[in-house]
Amino acid sequence: MTKILTTDQIRTLDAYTIQHEPVASIDLMERACRAFVEWFIKRADTSRRIGIVCGTGNNGGDGLGIARMLLARHYTVTVWVVEGGKPTADFEANRTRLLGNVILQMIADTPPSTIFDTCDIVIDALFGSGLSRPLEGIYAAVIERINAAAAWRVAVDVPSGLRADAPSQGAIVQAQDTVSFQVPKLAFFFASNAPYVGTWHIVDIGLHKGLLQDTETDHYYVSNDDVHRRWKPRARFSHKGTYGHALLVAGSYGKTGAAILAARALLRAGVGLLTIHTPVRGYAILQQAVPEAMVSIDPFEEYASTLPSSDGYSVIGVGPGLGQADATVKMMRKILETYRKPMVIDADALNILAAHRELLLRVPAGSILTPHPKEFERLAGKTANEFERLEKQKELARQLKSVVVVKGAYTSITSPGGVVYFNTTGNPGMATGGTGDVLTGILTGLLAQSYTSLDAAILGVYLHGLAGDLATHDLGEDSLVASDLVTYLPAAFLKVSGGKS
Numbered sequence: 422m423t424k425i426l427t428t429d430q431i432r433t434l435d436a437y438t439i440q441h442e443p444v445a446s447i448d449l450m451e452r453a454c455r456a457f458v459e460w461f462i463k464r465a466d467t468s469r470r471i472g473i474v475c476g477t478g479n480n481g482g483d484g485l486g487i488a489r490m491l492l493a494r495h496y497t498v499t500v501w502v503v504e505g506g507k508p509t510a511d512f513e514a515n516r517t518r519l520l521g522n523v524i525l526q527m528i529a530d531t532p533p534s535t536i537f538d539t540c541d542i543v544i545d546a547l548f549g550s551g552l553s554r555p556l557e558g559i560y561a562a563v564i565e566r567i568n569a570a571a572a573w574r575v576a577v578d579v580p581s582g583l584r585a586d587a588p589s590q591g592a593i594v595q596a597q598d599t600v601s602f603q604v605p606k607l608a609f610f611f612a613s614n615a616p617y618v619g620t621w622h623i624v625d626i627g628l629h630k631g632l633l634q635d636t637e638t639d640h641y642y643v644s645n646d647d648v649h650r651r652w653k654p655r656a657r658f659s660h661k662g663t664y665g666h667a668l669l670v671a672g673s674y675g676k677t678g679a680a681i682l683a684a685r686a687l688l689r690a691g692v693g694l695l696t697i698h699t700p701v702r703g704y705a706i707l708q709q710a711v712p713e714a715m716v717s718i719d720p721f722e723e724y725a726s727t728l729p730s731s732d733g734y735s736v737i738g739v740g741p742g743l744g745q746a747d748a749t750v751k752m753m754r755k756i757l758e759t760y761r762k763p764m765v766i767d768a769d770a771l772n773i774l775a776a777h778r779e780l781l782l783r784v785p786a787g788s789i790l791t792p793h794p795k796e797f798e799r800l801a802g803k804t805a806n807e808f809e810r811l812e813k814q815k816e817l818a819r820q821l822k823s824v825v826v827v828k829g830a831y832t833s834i835t836s837p838g839g840v841v842y843f844n845t846t847g848n849p850g851m852a853t854g855g856t857g858d859v860l861t862g863i864l865t866g867l868l869a870q871s872y873t874s875l876d877a878a879i880l881g882v883y884l885h886g887l888a889g890d891l892a893t894h895d896l897g898e899d900s901l902v903a904s905d906l907v908t909y910l911p912a913a914f915l916k917v918s919g920g921k922s
């Protein structure tokens with residue numbers, strides 16, 4: 422698991438590294454500059470004209486060090502320093518090291534609109550993690566020019582003006598790429614910050630490994646290795662009973678497709694047996710579309726009303742295409758009153774919980790809830806920003822002793838203990854109807870196979886995004902449909918299992 426740390430934790434790590442490696446502060450900055458430059462030179466050749474905009478803190482010190490290294494590699498570099506705060510010692514040291522290489526252009530007033538006209542690339546080293554209040558005045562004026570520049574904008578550590586672990590206000594640099602030191606910052610994972618962060622990249626600056634390992638955090642992001650460790654190979658002497666019997670409660674008149682997508686994904690996720698409970702109208706369609714599944718037929722024509730029995734199922738997945746008819750609400754109530762094993766709860770099943778809040782507390786411990794942001798808002802209430810939403814998500818997971826998955830570009834998975842895992846697979850092609858139904862199927866299929874709910878959620882969300890990425894690789898983002906995720910799920914399993922699936 423890769424950690425996401427707060428600014429205070431990173432500051433502690435910096436200081437600890439300086440003291441215990443030991444390494445001089447200026448040499449640690451030198452390492453940071455070198456790591457940035459190594460990343461940079463792979464992406465820009467020496468014909469590109471570079472502008473570096475520096476503050477007078479340590480982020481600005483990085484900017485000066487980067488300037489020196491790029492000049493030594495024969496890039497054309499202009500360096501601007503925005504006058505203001507008291508320069509730090511490492512900024513001063515790097516200013517001295519730069520003397521004679523380039524003349525620093527000082528900015529004391531609103532710069533002309535043409536300031537960056539001669540730059541192909543603008544490197545933003547105005548402020549880093551030391552930002553403590555919104556940027557205004559001269560800083561805001563410079564940022565306005567940076568954002569208006571017809572150049573590739575690359576931020577050092579964080580886009581200036583963005584707070585790493587709190588909501589941001591004031592002027593913020595809109596970087597296309599952010600090269601961040603050692604660990605990603607929490608703010609990078611929120612949709613509202615995407616216009617500032619662009620694509621983020623992590624470079625290793627060699628902060629103290631021991632302390633990095635020992636530093637506790639509630640926030641992680643998920644990589645292929647983490648997922649591989651959670652994946653379980655199938656046993657030689659296993660049989661269909663080994664892999665669970667899932668019940669999928671899904672579909673209503675006009676929404677049988679949701680049941681098909683979830684059912685197909687469930688089977689491709691490796692479940693032993695699948696029964697789908699669906700209204701009469703869905704029966705013939707499901708038997709043809711998903712021949713591997715058994716169908717339990719509701720007495721009602723158009724929506725589900727009565728589940729004959731929930732006994733014997735290892736897991737229930739409920740929600741896709743379900744509708745919210747009164748009879749369906751009654752059925753949900755009955756399920757929650759009698760079934761005590763984990764469930765996967767999605768879509769209309771979540772909306773039913775939001776509208777009948779007494780049911781929420783009946784959700785069996787160890788379940789997985791998969792709201793998109795709007796459904797989450799109905800469940801947990803409005804929030805002012807994504808930091809607040811994440812706190813509410815942790816609270817809900819604790820309260821229900823379940824895993825809460827809020828879907829988005831970086832789907833966040835919260836354990837009952839309040840630990841958050843951000844998923845890193847997936848792409849905008851998946852922003853299309855039915856992909857959520859596929860996720861419900863995958864998660865239900867994994868839970869049926871006795872994965873813990875947290876492992877099922879981390880593995881399932883990752884596989885779902887990876888199937889989307891593999892599909893996009895062949896088909897492009899524009900044409901991706903939810904069924905493609907099911908088609909590419911086997912390839913995703915193969916990738917996660919290292920070819921052993």
Ligand SMILES: NC(=O)C1=CN([C@@H]2O[C@H](COP(=O)(O)OP(=O)(O)OC[C@H]3O[C@@H](n4cnc5c(N)ncnc54)[C@H](O)[C@@H]3O)[C@@H](O)[C@H]2O)[C@@H](O)CC1
Nearest residue numbers: 435450453478479480548549550551552553554555556578
């Ligand atoms: N040894 C270290 O601590 C290392 C630090 N590094 C760099 O140092 C950065 C952090 O440096 P600093 O802590 O000096 O912080 P910054 O360079 O981000 O900010 C510098 C100063 O700006 C002032 N400031 C904050 N908000 C302001 C506002 N809204 N308007 C005006 N002034 C404001 C603060 O008082 C602070 O002293 C990191 O992001 C990274 O780029 C790297 O060189 C790696 C090593």
Ligand SMILES: [K+]
Nearest residue numbers: 545548579581
């Ligand atoms: K910056």
